[in-house]
Amino acid sequence: MEIKREPVSDLRVRQLTAVDMLRGDLPEEDIERYVEERVLTTTVDRAVAWAQGNSLYPLTFGLACCAMEQIHVVASRVDIARFGFEAFRASPRQADLIILSGRVSIKMAPVIRRIWDQMLEPKWAISMGACCSSMGVFNNYALVPSDKFMPIAVHIPGCPPRPEALMHGILKLRDKIQGHAPDGWRERYDADGTEEVLPDGDFSSADISIFKPGDTAGA
Amino acid sequence: MLRDYLPALVFLILGTLVGVLFATLNLIVARRAPNRSKVEPYECGLPSEVRAGFRFGISFYLIAMLFILFDIEVIFLYPIAVELRSFGKFAMSETIVFVILLMIAFAYVWRRGALEWK
Amino acid sequence: MPDATELELIAQELRDADSESLLNTEFHRGRAVLVANPPKVKPVLEHLRGRGYTFLASLHGVDYYPHEPRLGVLYEMLDRTRVDRISVKARVHTEDPHINSVVDMFPGAEFPEREVYDMFGVVFDGHPDMRRILMPEDYEGYPQRRDFPVGGEPVLFTYNEEQSYGKYM
Amino acid sequence: MSLTENYRKREESITLTSEPAGTGETHELLTLNIGPHHPSTHGVLRLLATLEGEVVRDIKPIVGYVHTGIEKTAEDKAYWKVIPVVERMDYLGYYFNAMAYCGAVETLLGIEVPPRAQYLRVIHLELNRIASHLVWLGTGALDLGAISMFWYCYREREQLLDLFEMSSGQRMHTRYFQVGGVMEDIPRGFEEKLRQFLKIMPPRADQYADLFEKNQILLERLRGTGICDRQTLIDLGVTGPLLRAAGDPWDLRKAHPYSSYDHFEFKIPVGTVGDNYDRFRVRHAEIYQSVKIIQQALDGLPEGPHITPDRKVALPPRHELATSMEALIHHFKLVTEGFRVPPGEAYYPIEGPRGELGCFVRADGSSKPARVHMRDPSFSNLQALAPMVKDAYMADLIATLAMLDPILGGIDR
Numbered sequence: 001m002e003i004k005r006e007p008v009s010d011l012r013v014r015q016l017t018a019v020d021m022l023r024g025d026l027p028e029e030d031i032e033r034y035v036e037e038r039v040l041t042t043t044v045d046r047a048v049a050w051a052q053g054n055s056l057y058p059l060t061f062g063l064a065c066c067a068m069e070q071i072h073v074v075a076s077r078v079d080i081a082r083f084g085f086e087a088f089r090a091s092p093r094q095a096d097l098i099i100l101s102g103r104v105s106i107k108m109a110p111v112i113r114r115i116w117d118q119m120l121e122p123k124w125a126i127s128m129g130a131c132c133s134s135m136g137v138f139n140n141y142a143l144v145p146s147d148k149f150m151p152i153a154v155h156i157p158g159c160p161p162r163p164e165a166l167m168h169g170i171l172k173l174r175d176k177i178q179g180h181a182p183d184g185w186r187e188r189y190d191a192d193g194t195e196e197v198l199p200d201g202d203f204s205s206a207d208i209s210i211f212k213p214g215d216t217a218g219a
Numbered sequence: 220m221l222r223d224y225l226p227a228l229v230f231l232i233l234g235t236l237v238g239v240l241f242a243t244l245n246l247i248v249a250r251r252a253p254n255r256s257k258v259e260p261y262e263c264g265l266p267s268e269v270r271a272g273f274r275f276g277i278s279f280y281l282i283a284m285l286f287i288l289f290d291i292e293v294i295f296l297y298p299i300a301v302e303l304r305s306f307g308k309f310a311m312s313e314t315i316v317f318v319i320l321l322m323i324a325f326a327y328v329w330r331r332g333a334l335e336w337k
Numbered sequence: 338m339p340d341a342t343e344l345e346l347i348a349q350e351l352r353d354a355d356s357e358s359l360l361n362t363e364f365h366r367g368r369a370v371l372v373a374n375p376p377k378v379k380p381v382l383e384h385l386r387g388r389g390y391t392f393l394a395s396l397h398g399v400d401y402y403p404h405e406p407r408l409g410v411l412y413e414m415l416d417r418t419r420v421d422r423i424s425v426k427a428r429v430h431t432e433d434p435h436i437n438s439v440v441d442m443f444p445g446a447e448f449p450e451r452e453v454y455d456m457f458g459v460v461f462d463g464h465p466d467m468r469r470i471l472m473p474e475d476y477e478g479y480p481q482r483r484d485f486p487v488g489g490e491p492v493l494f495t496y497n498e499e500q501s502y503g504k505y506m
Numbered sequence: 507m508s509l510t511e512n513y514r515k516r517e518e519s520i521t522l523t524s525e526p527a528g529t530g531e532t533h534e535l536l537t538l539n540i541g542p543h544h545p546s547t548h549g550v551l552r553l554l555a556t557l558e559g560e561v562v563r564d565i566k567p568i569v570g571y572v573h574t575g576i577e578k579t580a581e582d583k584a585y586w587k588v589i590p591v592v593e594r595m596d597y598l599g600y601y602f603n604a605m606a607y608c609g610a611v612e613t614l615l616g617i618e619v620p621p622r623a624q625y626l627r628v629i630h631l632e633l634n635r636i637a638s639h640l641v642w643l644g645t646g647a648l649d650l651g652a653i654s655m656f657w658y659c660y661r662e663r664e665q666l667l668d669l670f671e672m673s674s675g676q677r678m679h680t681r682y683f684q685v686g687g688v689m690e691d692i693p694r695g696f697e698e699k700l701r702q703f704l705k706i707m708p709p710r711a712d713q714y715a716d717l718f719e720k721n722q723i724l725l726e727r728l729r730g731t732g733i734c735d736r737q738t739l740i741d742l743g744v745t746g747p748l749l750r751a752a753g754d755p756w757d758l759r760k761a762h763p764y765s766s767y768d769h770f771e772f773k774i775p776v777g778t779v780g781d782n783y784d785r786f787r788v789r790h791a792e793i794y795q796s797v798k799i800i801q802q803a804l805d806g807l808p809e810g811p812h813i814t815p816d817r818k819v820a821l822p823p824r825h826e827l828a829t830s831m832e833a834l835i836h837h838f839k840l841v842t843e844g845f846r847v848p849p850g851e852a853y854y855p856i857e858g859p860r861g862e863l864g865c866f867v868r869a870d871g872s873s874k875p876a877r878v879h880m881r882d883p884s885f886s887n888l889q890a891l892a893p894m895v896k897d898a899y900m901a902d903l904i905a906t907l908a909m910l911d912p913i914l915g916g917i918d919r
Contacts, residue, residue: 060545064572064915065597065678067549068641072667075660090545092261105918107473108550108571111264111542117256121249131574137591140582141480141488142472142575160678263541263552276533276559336560336899365850366613393743394855395864395881413853413864413881420761424853445743445886452885456577471570471918480578487582488575 046179052096052122053177056170059095059119060088063102066129069160070101078163085170092119097173099166100146103131109144116150124153124177126169129160281333292321339423344369347423351384368424375427375436382412382425382439390414390423393443398453402483406430408457412439429459438464456481533559542571546649546904549914551888555903562895562903567888573918580878584844585611586685588875592865593679595880596916598641601627601634602858603880604683606865609764609854611685614847614869617819622810623687624766628803629700630673630682631765632796636707637666638859639789643714646786646908650724655717662710665703672696685845686820687813697804704801711793718786728782732894732906735780742893743886746861748910751788752780758857765856770802782902785909819845844873853881860884860911882916 020026021034062070073080080086089095092115104112116125127146130136133155135143146152153176156169175182186194260267299306299314328334339347341364348362348371358377363370373381392415399409412425429436438461439446450461451470458479461467469476478485491497540553547553550571556564576595580588592607593600605627612619619627644659667677673692674680682689718724736752749756757774759767775791777784813820821840822833839845847869855864861883868877887910894910895903 061543063550064574065594068597068678071641071645072660072664075664076657077661077664103572103574105571105573106476107471107573108542111571114256115261115264115543117254118259118261120257121252135489137594138574138576138579139487139489139492140575140579141486142573142578143489145490162677263539264543265539265541265552268537268539268554273536274534278533278559366616366852368613368852370851392740394862395853395866395879397866397879397881399851399866399868399877399879411866413866417756417761422853422855443743444738444741445889448885448889469570471573473570480575483581485578487578 049178053174054084055087056085056097056124056174056177057087057089057095058085058097058099059092059115060090061098061101061115063100063104063108064131066101066132066160069163070099070128070166072163073166075163078167080167080170083167083171083174092116095119096123097126097170098123099126099128099170100132100150100152101128101160101166103129103136103138104144104146105142106144109149112146113149124173125150126154126156126166126173127152128156128166128169130157131159133157278336282336285328285333289321289325292318339369339421341369344371344423347371347385347388351381354384355380363426368422370424370426372426372428375429378410378412378425378427379437379439379442382414382442385414385423385425386442389416389418390421392417393439393445394422396439396446396449396453398457398459398481400457400481400483401428408434408459408482410436410453410459431458434459435462436460437462440464455479458482535563540903547907548645548912551912551914551917553891553903553907555900557900560900562898562900565892565895565903567891569888569914569917571918572914574915576919577878577880580875582874584873585847585875586840586844588878589683589685590679590681592878592880593681594915595919596858596860596863596882596884596913597678598638598913599634599858599860599863599916600679601630601683602856602863603865604681605631605765606854606856606858606863606880607867607878608683608685609856610852610865610867611847611869611875613852613854614850614867615685615819615845617686617814617816619687619765620811620814621766621808622691623812623814625803625807626688626692626812627683627765628767628770629800629807630670630688632799632803633666633669635859636793636796637663637670639793640666642789642859642911643786646911647718647724649904649908650727652717652721652724655714658710658713658717662707669696669700669703672699684813684820686816687811689813691812700800700804704797704804707797708794711790711797715790718790725783727901727905728786728909730779730781730783731898731902732782732785732909733780734890734894738893739780739890742890744861744890746858746883746887747785747788747792748861748887748890750774751777751784753778758855758862762855764854767799769806770799772799772802782905782909789911846871846873847875855881858883860913860916861887863916880916880919882913882919884912884914884916888912888917 017026017030017034021031026034062068072078074086074088085097092098096119098112098116098119100112116123125146127133131138131143132146133152134145136159147155154169154173156165158165161169172182185191260269262268295317296314299310303310344362344364348359351359351371355377357374358381359371360374361372363372371381393412394415395411395413397411399411401407401409406428408431409426409428412427414423414425415421416423427436434457436459438450440450440461440463447465448470450464451466451468453459454461454464454467455469455471456479468474472480480488536557538555538557540547540555542550542552544551552568552571554566554568555562574594576591579591583591589604589607592603595603640659640663644656644663647653647655647659670680670682671677673696674682674689734748734752736749736754739749739752740754745756753776755774755776758764759772760774772795775788775795777788817833817836819840822830822836826833827837849869849871851866851868853864853866855862857863862881863883864881866877866879866881867875870876891906891910891912894906898906
């Protein structure tokens with residue numbers, strides 16, 4: 001009489017391999033594959049980057065009209081708390097992301113540089129809005145583009161950018177922190193020949209700072 | 220006899236270990252990149268206006284002491300409140316005496332006007 | 338708004354009180370302006386306050402660049418009971434840009450006068466705290482004057498990429 | 507002498523540390539910067555406060571940290587290109603800035619705004635007043651610790667910005683007002699959405715009142731603090747809710763009606779004591795009045811053009827360009843050089859959410875304004891901060907600043 005054997009379930013197979021593995025008579029490469037499936041191999045940096053990326057503490061810092069849209073990012077519709085960034089810290093000592101939301105006047109630039117210097121080390125800066133990235137609507141004597149005195153990680157266009165745009169910018173920063181940075185427009189459209197012509201020598205955007213760190217002339 | 224004090228000893232050691240660890244871990248692991256303005260005090264983004272030899276007023280100290288006094292009183296009530304049934308009547312009366320004593324102190328402080336801010 | 342005739346009446350009163358206090362009166366699109374002689378601005382404002390214009394709505398500077406005297410200071414007076422507005426204009430040269438401050442009559446004029454000094458360089462004598470208000474303390478030049486360049490960076494194109502001052506710091 | 511010492515030397519005139527450490531009755535005087543970057547200064551305002559223990563003895567507001575030279579940029583643009591620049595001054599009352607500027611240019615040009623455009627302008631002005639008051643209420647209560655008020659206020663503000671986006675395409679700085687009227691007529695679904703909003707707003711405003719009136723801490727902190735009598739406020743040039751809270755019913759919408767405000771029937775909330783609690787009640791009551799105005803304006807919205815038919819000032823509609831030659835010439839003239847305004851000066855005051863917002867425009871006959879100056883209410887209201895908080899506690903300073911509702915974009919221009 002034919003014993004009706006039910007199909008060998010995947011669970012059954014896993015139990016048998018586990019038993020063999022425990023008894024030690026699993027062939028060599030099967031052990032390798034067995035461990036491979038179960039252990040998430042990573043490096044310390046990627047683990048730290050994963051943690052930092054997912055829990056950025058922004059600084060309560062608003063300059064002008066973009067700050068009004070930045071407040072909307074915290075409000076209930078475009079809720080930044082879904083991604084873990086809603087703990088806005090008031091003091092630069094506890095914050096690791098500064099969102100420059102608004103126009104940076106020449107009187108405010110040394111103050112911002114000083115706050116940036118007083119933030120602790122894994123720190124990033126988002127320049128929100130056209131006025132902050134490139135003096136936007138007011139190309140005049142009173143404004144300073146923020147990447148002239150600060151290393152900026154993400155520029156967000158718009159005047160003011162929508163809260164969703166700021167959210168998108170912060171998520172782009174998170175990808176950048178976690179190692180898989182989205183490629184900029186030059187890579188996306190492989191626009192070779194439009195690279196920024198920088199003078200030779202090692203050159204980081206913080207070096208072209210008009211105001212030396214800690215210098216508050218005019219504050 | 221010594222054995223039943225072992226948990227307290229282990230608890231003590233673990234407490235100090237964790238305390239010291241949290242205090243010093245930052246000094247060991249943290250990435251240090253000091254610059255001129257990072258070491259200066261943070262005062263709303265400007266060089267601090269507070270002069271070096273500034274002496275805080277006595278009222279702050281007074282308020283702090285009063286707070287500690289009455290806060291510790293509340294902390295003492297917690298363990299009693301948790302295990303009141305097993306302690307029995309004696310603990311209840313003991314707590315009442317304890318609270319009355321502190322109420323007297325509170326009345327004295329209130330009448331002397333130490334709570335109003337000068 | 339005081340209509341043309343009432344403006345002339347006020348002007349006539351002022352001239353009777355002090356002959357060279359008023360230089361001219363302007364009436365355009367319903368806006369009455371008394372052009373006052375700069376040293377005599379305070380008596381004119383005092384007289385207007387007597388007539389009921391007790392609220393100094395606004396005090397601001399204007400640079401009449403091609404026409405001399407260049408720097409103008411305008412006082413917008415408001416009579417709150419009759420809801421009536423009149424303006425007083427005083428024009429000074431850039432060589433000696435001095436005018437009396439009205440802070441003792443209208444305490445609200447302190448910030449606007451500092452702003453006119455900051456933007457145009459008109460010094461208000463008798464002002465309690467004559468300093469720049471909007472620009473940094475050590476900023477040279479008066480930005481709002483017509484001959485002050487608007488500044489800002491030239492927009493970079495391929496033909497003027499070389500002169501971009503961001504690069505050759 | 508390094509720059510930092512030099513900085514302190516030059517700042518001698520404004521810091522009180524130059525005198526020897528003056529001692530008050532019980533404490534040594536402390537000069538503290540409630541500076542540009544501070545959670546409760548509603549923008550980049552720096553208050554140089556001299557404290558004696560917890561009591562504020564003297565306060566010096568120092569502004570200019572967000573000065574953008576807007577008035578200088580406006581002199582470099584054609585008349586109708588100045589509107590986006592001027593709108594970014596007081597970034598919570600952008601419709602008011604545009605209204606003041608367009609009013610001034612229209613008086614200079616002497617053109618008549620069609621009634622439909624006036625009604626549309628009143629609707630958007632009052633919606634913007636509600637939005638500005640919601641930001642004041644949300645962040646003001648946040649400063650005093652009532653965090654939940656922030657979430658409720660910003661729920662309504664999101665709906666308001668949806669309405670702005672529906673009528674003009676953008677949430678903020680919409681450039682909806684044009685010289686001579688409004689840019690576009692309102693789309694089809696706008697009226698229903700606006701009526702829906704008007705139906706839910708008053709009950710929502712009652713919710714704010716419940717959150718505020720039953721919160722004993724807030725009432726304790728607001729009643730009797732930051733009092734300033736009427737005469738000092740008038741001398742300092744203060745207008746708007748601050749002056750109305752002190753008992754003076756001065757509102758330009760009633761005193762000097764512009765843009766057909768006299769067609770609507772609404773009341774002016776006026777306080778009695780003039781303390782922070784009255785300021786809250788006045789602004790909160792203004793939300794209801796604005797809803798009433800919008801309701802009447804929406805019901806009585808007249809038909810007709812949404813912008814002045816005068817082709818010298820307003821762009822001709824697109825479909826006309828294909829057929830008529832004059833429209834093409836007008837279009838070309840306006841787009842390239844813009845319209846010229848005959849020489850003259852105009853000062854056009856309107857009632858902003860914070861007080862009298864007057865725009866002074868001087869025209870020299872060219873197609874660019876020779877001078878644009880905005881008399882911003884917050885600029886004068888900030889001067890009244892010192893008498894309000896003299897000899898008050900530090901906590902009352904924060905409450906008074908929250909109820910003063912300064913907007914630094916308007917102060918620094």
